[in-house]
Amino acid sequence: MTAALDVQGLTTRFATRGDPVTAVNDVSFSVQKGRILGLVGESGSGKSVTGFSVMGLIDAPGEISAGKVLVDGNDLRALSDEHMRKMRGNKVAMVFQDPMMTLNPVLRVGDQMAMAVRVHRKMSKTAALEESRAALEAVGIPSPEERLQAYPHQLSGGMRQRVAIAMALLHSPSVIIADEATTALDVSIQGQILAEVRDLADTTGAAIVWITHDLAVVSSLADDICVMYAGKIVERGTAQQVIDHPRHPYTKGLLDSIPALHEPGKHLPQIPGSTPQLSRLPQGCPFRPRCPRASDICKTVPPADTVDGQTVLCHHPLERT
Ligand SMILES: Nc1ncnc2c1ncn2[C@@H]1O[C@H](COP(=O)(O)OP(=O)(O)O)[C@@H](O)[C@H]1O
Ligand SMILES: [Mg+2]
Secondary structure (H helix, E strand, C coil), rough: CCCEEEEEEEEEECCCCCEEEEEEEEEEEEEECEEEEECCCCCCHHHHHHHHHHCCCCCCEEEEEEEEEECCEEEEEHCHHHHHHHHEEEEEEEECCCCCCCCCCCCHHHHHHHHHHHHHHHHHHHHHHHHHHHHHCCCCCCCHHHHHCCCCCHHHCCCCCCHHHHHHHHCCCEEEEEECCCCCCHHHHHHHHHHHHHHCCCCCCEEEEEEECCCCHHHHCCCCCEECCEEEEEEEEEEEHHCCCCHHHHHHHHHCCCHHHHCCCCCCCCCCCCCCCCCHHCCCCCCCHHHCCCCHHHHHCCCEEEEEEEEEECCCCCCCC
């Protein structure tokens, strides 16, 4: 089956005053229709640049220097700028941390949603408003007719983010990329929205890439998980594999620092140190200086090690327990 999204060898660099930095380094993953891929890693690991690269939203001094982004089998990088603009917001949509990146503060919700519908499809405003209402309903917004009349500032943060997700749904996209979409919301609202997103993947068949720094979020939401570190995917597998049997010491460190997954009352371990600057990456494995399992061999590039479809880039992966 053709994946809804198939990213192959994606590499994105930024020209800086010194040497160019590689923010996304030979990244590959694919997402089938109706599946949710969680893309996790600490701040600065290259998650957003991956999302923007897939969307074709990288501007100078950034550049996608290699790789393919296939949506329903079509390579987005081979498209003209105009064709790409059509695909964006149509076949591939993005949801940002701040819903006001998507919403226009001076227009009523219904007016801007109907406009968004009619940019890509010829239809009456009444029909477009009906589609907008249905999209609001699909993301669990109560009294959607009334919300169509509201201005964004009259809605709560959680409602605004739901509207932004509804806008992403308007063109029945094949792929939705959500970048820290619930990070700014409180935990209970976040939980509700995650449950709705799970339903949306099932009912609409959209392939969803859920980007977050919070492994706890994707542990309940995602089908598959990719863990990013310094621009590389260092571990990938099903959510169950990665959460229950992490094999990369970095993934293990992230999991050990989640309070809910940890024994209450015990000291919560944190990964020592911080993410490396891309311009000064250590030789070999970029996680080496922070890694409890590091040895001399880690000064060489770590090999890929796969067990049951779960892959890690590591010289000393944890045994499957
Ligand atoms: N506009 C830019 N110019 C130069 N470097 C950038 C730019 N955007 C991102 N980067 C580099 O890419 C790295 C990864 O950024 P990002 O994808 O935003 O991380 P994440 O979303 O995982 O927190 C940054 O730490 C920075 O080194
Ligand atoms: Mg980010």
